[in-house]
Amino acid sequence: MSANGGTRAIVAALLANVGIAVTKFVAFLLTGSSSMLAESIHSVADSGNQGLLLLGGKRAKRAATPEHPFGYGRERYIYAFIVSIVLFSLGGLFALYEAYHKWSDPHGISSWQWVPVTVLVAAIGMESFSFRTAIKESNHIRGNQSWVRFIRRAKAPELPVVLLEDFGALVGLVFALFGVGMTLMTGNGEWDAVGTGMIGVLLVVIAIVLAIETKSLLLGEGAEASDLAAIERAVTDGPEVERIIHMKTLYLGPEELMVAAKIGVPPCENAHELARGINAVEARIRAAVPIARVIYLEPDVYSVAADRAGSGAAADTAVPQPQDVSGEAAGQSGS
Template identity: 55%
Template structure:
């Protein structure tokens, strides 16, 4: 995503990573994988949400209520991700000529909004209310503990599925590299949500457990507040990354370098400037101005453009559109020369 995607390839390579082929580099960007993780998380959260609501109704625990809302938010989010994935496959139209690939980013951004409002703010509000009017857990005292432990097992299974999905598409990259570099939102969102869910369950267990031991309902409120703050933080992280994708992130530095290598040849001496942008998780738009040889004819230039496009698509199948403008290289002081800073 946005943070590591701006690290220049030469610096990234110096950090001890071996050279990877363009096919291998494509893995962390492609949209493959993620559906199984989303479906697994959706089914798990439906059951967890129902169980937590029952626990809240019987015990009155604010931590259980916060966790119930958390699970409802997660369930809504997974449904949104599935909708976005299906909608993004719609064919391009006259109005949306580059397709609907960014719908997946919109779904991811809405996920962040739901986590922030329905999950985080509501949990914090409930915590403030319960802290001002604390109530010990009097009925079904140990039921919330049992439900939270079962929820931890189910969330752990969902997280394991998401990590397995990431393993199948990340290639030789580490999980951290994959999550920060991928342009597909589904797996990073699910991994963050499931990790946050497990941490939130720990907070809930702490709040409920301390309330049962001390008979002080303020501990329950503290657990709810911790869950709310956690959800707000996760929402901000997701929103930041989704906004970066919606604005339009460039190709990864190594993809940019590979395109630059493939695009030069024949009648083209060098790249004057090269611009790239993801119009979807697995679609890249390429626009380049190339310096042509002085004696090249119009026919040779046209054939050279076609040949360059074939080379690029062969090296990087996720290429959606290629626009090449032949030109004569100007002086070094020309602001249009040089590749973009990455």
């Protein structure tokens, strides 16, 4: 759902931004407005960014190799991080430079005065369509989360990136309309420079937010609290496991979660019985959290004394002591 929805949102944004970029650039050539030039570069950068997101999604589908045994799912995070860099440098810094240049040599819009306003109003309409598509696709997976939490916690980077880009584009168009409108009313080109500077600051802020969020995904994030609780319940719901000694989770990609846990098991008569129990636990985990596709379970015998000493388990312990499952182990070292 999230991958298909992300692709639809990206394609809608790409089509809108290509059309908008062309009309804005024509308007700049006719009027010489710095706000129109900044918005043209902004739309070109956004179009390139959507191309990068599509490329990242395609490359992430490659099969695992001996060199990359967990596959390429996290490559989507890399391309999302590149998007933030492009938006910061090509979009934000260029707009700030153009604002400084226009402020140093201000001039009004003396010809084709109706063109920039018409283009900006049309662009707001096209960008609103793209933004609406991103909102609609995000609502399929957002649930009852706030928009801020969704952007901060979403594991698939495409929808948050498109949402922020489209939001920034709409606000930037309003800023450009302000700068152009004030320039037309007053004949003072400094207003055009002010609108351009506002666009630059906006793009830099959005780029920084994107960089922070995608950096966290690149470093590696664990399962959400709700998924973590579901995994813990799945592990301990049957007689095969007495408790979780410690557990770690890691997203290998937006739709693939790795679960690694050391579990305290009761005494077994033979290895076949132990293997059947572990297989049953893995099946319950996958049923509870379908994206948990890579699971490693290490069976051990839990020991209170070893737990207090910091290891949590000891193979030569006589009788395991049952305790409440909290999902957090007192000892975090593995054997």
